[in-house]
Amino acid sequence: MPFMNEILPDTAEAFGKLRDSIFEGGELDRKTKELIAIASSVLMRCQYCVDVHSQRAAANEASKKEIAEAIAVAMFIAGGSQLGWTNVYGENVYDIVFGEKKPEEAEKEKGCCCGNWRRNQRNS
Incomplete structure (x- = not known):
């Protein structure tokens, strides 16, 4: 140095x-x-x-x-x-990715997942 x-x-x-x-x-x-x-x-x-x-x-x-x-x-x-x-959402994101979430539920969410996470944090 x-x-x-x-x-x-x-x-x-x-x-x-x-x-x-x-x-x-x-x-x-x-x-x-x-x-x-x-x-x-x-x-x-x-x-x-x-x-x-x-x-x-x-x-x-x-x-x-x-x-x-x-x-x-x-x-x-x-x-x-x-x-x-990956547990920042209250559940493991891999459980979400590989779980039973229906495509129409995913379509209701707009924007980046990071934006959704930030909104959820502000609303908590």
Whole structure:
């Protein structure tokens, strides 16, 4: 973070101290922390972080299979989260999509579903 070091040196230093306090010491060993960081980096879609933490995990004796499993865990969480976020209507949107809603009921609703949701929120 050269720009951060130059423009906000106190912030850059604090960020470095945060990193050090998390990755050095504690109950989890460094390899485990780096594997968690890999999975988190996949979820955050940070290619740089995946690369850095994979290298650090390997340097702390993580095997390629362990790194791959950390990535697979992140993939599972990302995929599964697509099922759980859909309860904003008071019922799961997939139940609506695949349920017994009749086409004429759907035609009565005008506009984007997001607009209907917003109207329902205001009327609640």
